[in-house]
Amino acid sequence: MRRQHHHNHVTSNQPMKSKMIHPSRLREHMRDLHYLQSVELVTPFRLLIVLICSILMVLLIAFSANEEDILYQSYYTDVPVNLTRGPYHLNYEYVQQLRDDMLALYGYSPPIDKVEKRSKLSLQEFWDLYDGKWPVIVTDIVPNWTAYKEWSKDFFQQKYGADKVILKAVQGMLQDGVAHIRDMRTFISYLEQQVAWNSWTYMEDELFLMLRPELKDYIGNNYLIEENFFNLFPSEIRPWDCMFLWGTKYSRSTLHMDPYNWTAVSAVIWGRKKWKLFPPGQDQYLYTQHGHKCGFPLECKKYDSEVDAFEIDVWKYPKFRKAEYLEVEQNSGELLIIPSGWFHQAFNDEETLSISMQLMNRNNYLVVLEEIIKGKNLSRKRLPAYFNTLLPPDQVKQFMSMLPKKILKHGQEVTDSILNSLDVRRNQTADFQQVLPGSE
Numbered sequence: 001m002r003r004q005h006h007h008n009h010v011t012s013n014q015p016m017k018s019k020m021i022h023p024s025r026l027r028e029h030m031r032d033l034h035y036l037q038s039v040e041l042v043t044p045f046r047l048l049i050v051l052i053c054s055i056l057m058v059l060l061i062a063f064s065a066n067e068e069d070i071l072y073q074s075y076y077t078d079v080p081v082n083l084t085r086g087p088y089h090l091n092y093e094y095v096q097q098l099r100d101d102m103l104a105l106y107g108y109s110p111p112i113d114k115v116e117k118r119s120k121l122s123l124q125e126f127w128d129l130y131d132g133k134w135p136v137i138v139t140d141i142v143p144n145w146t147a148y149k150e151w152s153k154d155f156f157q158q159k160y161g162a163d164k165v166i167l168k169a170v171q172g173m174l175q176d177g178v179a180h181i182r183d184m185r186t187f188i189s190y191l192e193q194q195v196a197w198n199s200w201t202y203m204e205d206e207l208f209l210m211l212r213p214e215l216k217d218y219i220g221n222n223y224l225i226e227e228n229f230f231n232l233f234p235s236e237i238r239p240w241d242c243m244f245l246w247g248t249k250y251s252r253s254t255l256h257m258d259p260y261n262w263t264a265v266s267a268v269i270w271g272r273k274k275w276k277l278f279p280p281g282q283d284q285y286l287y288t289q290h291g292h293k294c295g296f297p298l299e300c301k302k303y304d305s306e307v308d309a310f311e312i313d314v315w316k317y318p319k320f321r322k323a324e325y326l327e328v329e330q331n332s333g334e335l336l337i338i339p340s341g342w343f344h345q346a347f348n349d350e351e352t353l354s355i356s357m358q359l360m361n362r363n364n365y366l367v368v369l370e371e372i373i374k375g376k377n378l379s380r381k382r383l384p385a386y387f388n389t390l391l392p393p394d395q396v397k398q399f400m401s402m403l404p405k406k407i408l409k410h411g412q413e414v415t416d417s418i419l420n421s422l423d424v425r426r427n428q429t430a431d432f433q434q435v436l437p438g439s440e
């Protein structure tokens, strides 16, 4: 028998409070789960090395020493990663230890169970304290963008009213969502209509901005994501960046991990989002669906949970109660960065326009490469023995140069066929409809 799902379901069975995650507790918890591949890494001796390296690094910056190379080294020489030999797993314990050491070095002790809102955050501090380690909201980047000032409802109505857009409509539960193609104008009229907890619309369009480069000019600089190893991918297989997300109140993403487990970057242009963010290593509580693919030109596994964390069916998903997560509200003009390995779900608390981007850099590139190996079942034997002695961007270049030609060819075919089918559908007046999982 199918259960009824109502909003009060959430309030009665699963109080909407932040589940506190005390790092020390979390660490114990992780240990129990055998999540950690190599706890023995964190010996006092290695910690000392990390500290010394960190201090050296800070000194180097202080004296503006030339070598960016050295900065990379200090991150990685202590991590015996050898992609050539075997699979890489994100070691969350190690990463948290690194963060604790860095916090000590900075003499900074932020709340341990919250997502901070920061401004004037230096790139180095971002790398040291947050990137790949802990989510953060940055408040002084998006307000500088032209998009923030000019992307009004009227703007899209006037300039793109007749354009076809992809949207998700939900009547009932999140899993019952159906994708449609509609005029922007029609979509905007939906925004004006009555919405309800289980009746909402969400434009989740991966191609809208990509196909309109003039719109990308409205998105200004973001120094935190300038180091972007996706730029080192051959163009045929480079994942699309910048998804356009415009939803009514109550609209939401699934609970998921982004493709290749990349770092998720979300910018709210207007509106307000609520997020639930799950630290790594809790797959066994999240009912991850197997066999999903990301559908990008370079295919990858996609980790989606069956659970709607904003409307939890505790009878169907009892283990979910054990999952720990952070909650945060992201307001207009705020940028949220969610590290690799964190499952997340977004909920629009009012009508919200946002864009989401992705990050692959020095702090998560191994995760992304590993997910590519998995997604394409690549042989590690192709990687040279010296692979892990290269600097991170050189590893990425080397990796890319070794991809079989047929993968590039296939990537191009996927892109062409998607663009072509979109073109055909755009030209059709009849509505098109299809079940599509969303992501954000």
Ligand SMILES: *[C@@H]1O[C@H](CO)[C@@H](O)[C@H](O)[C@H]1NC(C)=O
Binding pocket: 140, 141, 144, 221
């Ligand atoms: C935003 O713009 C202000 C004023 O133009 C400038 O001072 C500030 O550095 C900019 N911030 C960022 C993060 O680019």
Ligand SMILES: *[C@@H]1O[C@H](CO)[C@@H](O)[C@H](O)[C@H]1NC(C)=O
Binding pocket: 088, 089, 090, 257, 261, 281, 283, 303, 341, 366, 367, 368, 370, 371
């Ligand atoms: C990516 O995330 C999934 C889901 O949590 C996890 O099983 C997998 O190990 C992660 N990949 C890497 C390379 O850490």
Ligand SMILES: *[C@@H]1O[C@H](CO)[C@@H](O)[C@H](O)[C@H]1NC(C)=O
Binding pocket: 377, 379
């Ligand atoms: C992956 O490749 C190996 C050999 O390279 C092969 O034995 C295995 O069956 C492949 N797995 C899948 C799922 O294709």
Ligand SMILES: *[C@@H]1O[C@H](CO)[C@@H](O)[C@H](O)[C@H]1NC(C)=O
Binding pocket: 082, 084, 085, 385, 386, 388
């Ligand atoms: C990485 O693994 C390869 C293949 O097993 C090996 O030849 C190489 O020496 C290893 N590199 C390091 C630094 O351990």
Ligand SMILES: *[C@@H]1O[C@H](CO)[C@@H](O)[C@H](O)[C@H]1NC(C)=O
Binding pocket: 420, 423, 424, 427
């Ligand atoms: C769609 O319409 C445009 C403009 O009318 C035309 O150039 C294009 O070839 C059409 N595409 C398809 C696949 O019919």
